[in-house]
Amino acid sequence: MGVLAAAFVGFNIGGSSTGVAWGPSIGANLIKKGIATVFMVIFVLIGGWTIGRNVTNTLGKNIVPQSAFSIEASIVVLSFIGLGMLIANLYGVPVSTSMTAVGAIAGLGIATDSLNWSIMGEILMWWILAPIIGFWSGGVVGRYLYPHLNRYFEVSQSDGPLLELDTDGYVPTPTLGPGTSLREVMSTGIAFIIACYMSFSAGASNVANAVAPLVGDTKHAYESTRACYTIHRKMFVQSRS
Structure with a gap:
C-alpha cells in the first residue's frame, strides 16, 4: 500500500512537472x-538519484522525526499529497509539489506534536523569497532587456525538418534541413x-x-529492528552464560 501510494504521487508529479519543463519547447514545436x-x-531519474537524496533526508527526518513515519502515517501523507496534485492536474493548474508534500508532512508533525519549527521557518522563508526574486527578475528582463534580446536573438523557424540524415557517404551524417539556419539549430539546442x-x-x-515518507518509515523500522536484535542477542548470551 505504501509503494502504491508513492507511485500515485509520482504519477501526479509527472503530470504536473512535465508541462513546466517541456511546455515551452512543445509549444514552439x-x-x-x-x-x-x-x-x-531520463533526467528526472538522474536528478532524483543524485541531488534528490539531500531533499529526501530533509523531508524524511528533518521536518518531523523518523519515528513519526509509521507505515500507516506514510500512506495517509502520500495519499493526501497525491489527491491534492490530482485535483490540480485535472483542472490544468500548475501546483507546487514541494509545498503540497511539506504541508502534508507538517500536518502530521502538528498532529503528533513533533514538528521541527526551525526547519519549517527556513523552508517558509525560501517559499517567500524565491517567488519574489523570480517575479522581479522576470519583470526587469521583460520590461527593459527583452526587446533588445529579441532583436538580437530573433530566429525565423523553418517549415521543414530541423536536421536531415545524409546517407550518400559511408557513414550517415546529420545535415541542416531545407531552410534551416545555424542560428535556428543553436537556439533549438x-x-x-x-x-x-x-x-x-x-x-x-x-x-x-513521493518517497520521503516511506524512506523515513523504512529507516525507523530498520533501526528499531536492529535495536531489538541487539537486545535479544545480549539476552541470549546472558542466558547461555
Missing part, C-alpha cells in the same frame, strides 16, 4: 510530446538543454516528495 516524455523520465536541466531539477526536488 521544437519537440514532440512523446519524445519530451522520454527525456523527462539551447532550449532543449534548458528543458533537460529543468527535468533534472524536477527530479532532484520532486522525487523526494
